Amino acid sequence: EAQVTQNPRYLITVTGKKLTVTCSQNMNHEYMSWYRQDPGLGLRQIYYSMNVEVTDKGDVPEGYKVSRKEKRNFPLILESPSPNQTSLYFCASSSRQGAGNEQFFGPGTRLTVL
Amino acid sequence: GQSLEQPSEVTAVEGAIVQINCTYQTSGFYGLSWYQQHDGGAPTFLSYNGLDGLEETGRFSSFLSRSDSYGYLLLQELQMKDSASYFCAVRQAGTALIFGKGTTLSVSS
Numbered sequence: 229e230a231q232v233t234q235n236p237r238y239l240i241t242v243t244g245k246k247l248t249v250t251c252s253q254n255m256n257h258e259y260m261s262w263y264r265q266d267p268g269l270g271l272r273q274i275y276y277s278m279n280v281e282v283t284d285k286g287d288v289p290e291g292y293k294v295s296r297k298e299k300r301n302f303p304l305i306l307e308s309p310s311p312n313q314t315s316l317y318f319c320a321s322s323s324r325q326g327a328g329n330e331q332f333f334g335p336g337t338r339l340t341v342l
Numbered sequence: 343g344q345s346l347e348q349p350s351e352v353t354a355v356e357g358a359i360v361q362i363n364c365t366y367q368t369s370g371f372y373g374l375s376w377y378q379q380h381d382g383g384a385p386t387f388l389s390y391n392g393l394d395g396l397e398e399t400g401r402f403s404s405f406l407s408r409s410d411s412y413g414y415l416l417l418q419e420l421q422m423k424d425s426a427s428y429f430c431a432v433r434q435a436g437t438a439l440i441f442g443k444g445t446t447l448s449v450s451s
Contacts, residue, residue: 263441270429270443271385287440318384330375331439333384 230255232334234319240340241309249304249337251319259322260302261286261331262294264315271318277302309341344368346442348430353448354420362415362445364430372433374406374413379444380426388415388428417447425449 232253241247253260261276263286273286277296291313293305302321306313319334346366354360364374373392377385391397391406391413403416417424427446431439 268443271431271439271441273439330387330390331385333386335384 230332232319232321232332234317234334234337236337237335238338240342242342243310244308247306247309247339249306249317249319249339251302251304251334252300253302253319253321253332254300255321255323255332256299257321257323257332258299259324260296261320262292262302262304263318263320264288264313265318265336266315274304274317309339311341313339314341315339344440346430346432346440348428348442348445350443351446351448353450356420356422356449356451358420360417360420360447362417362428362430362447364413364415364442366411366413366430366432366442368432368434368440370434371408371411374404375431375433375439376402376404376415377429377431377441378426379429385429420449422449422451 235250258279262274263271265271272288274288274292275286275294277283280296280299283294283296296302317337320331322331348364375390376388378388379385389404391404394406394408396405401418406413425448427444429444430442
């Protein structure tokens with residue numbers, strides 16, 4: 229089954245404790261991205277990657293890191309989480325970065341930083 | 343700045359027709375997409391307009407006017423299961439999608 233998976237689905241952590249949220253897709257998509265969703269703010273892009281070893285900042289990259297060493301994986305790293313990073317995070321992938329491409333979203337990771 | 347404006351809430355009854363508008367102001371434009379998101383779920387793709395005009399997919403249609411920086415999603419024969427949030431999104435060169443803040447559609451019987 230074609231899908232985007234994220235782990236963990238739920239995470240409660242404390243300020244300053246490094247964490248990684250994994251994202252993997254099995255559709256051989258070149259393009260992957262991370263979004264955060266907060267009430268009233270919609271989905272905001274954190275980072276995106278157009279292919280292996282190619283990443284770039286989105287609208288809200290502060291406090292996050294990403295890497296794209298393999299085509300299928302695009303982990304999101306929070307080196308020193310803070311309470312304002314409490315949010316719902318979605319990973320997404322698509323077959324090309326261009327007009328009309330459908331983005332496939334993972335199930336989401338709900339992160340709480342205390 | 344860049345912005346996408348859509349109504350925050352819309353209510354309708356089963357069987358009715360609803361139109362959700364989206365106006366955008368962005369530095370680049372490669373097309374307008376619509377996504378649906380049910381409570382607690384992931385966004386799912388509904389439609390895309392790269393050129394002016396109407397695109398129809400079953401009960402859902404989407405329209406784009408690039409000269410007016412405006413589009414809409416039209417939902418016909420509303421069903422209870424259509425209760426969800428709907429997001430318009432603009433694709434820009436070199437970046438991913440820029441999403442609007444979403445419209446919550448409530449369908450009642």
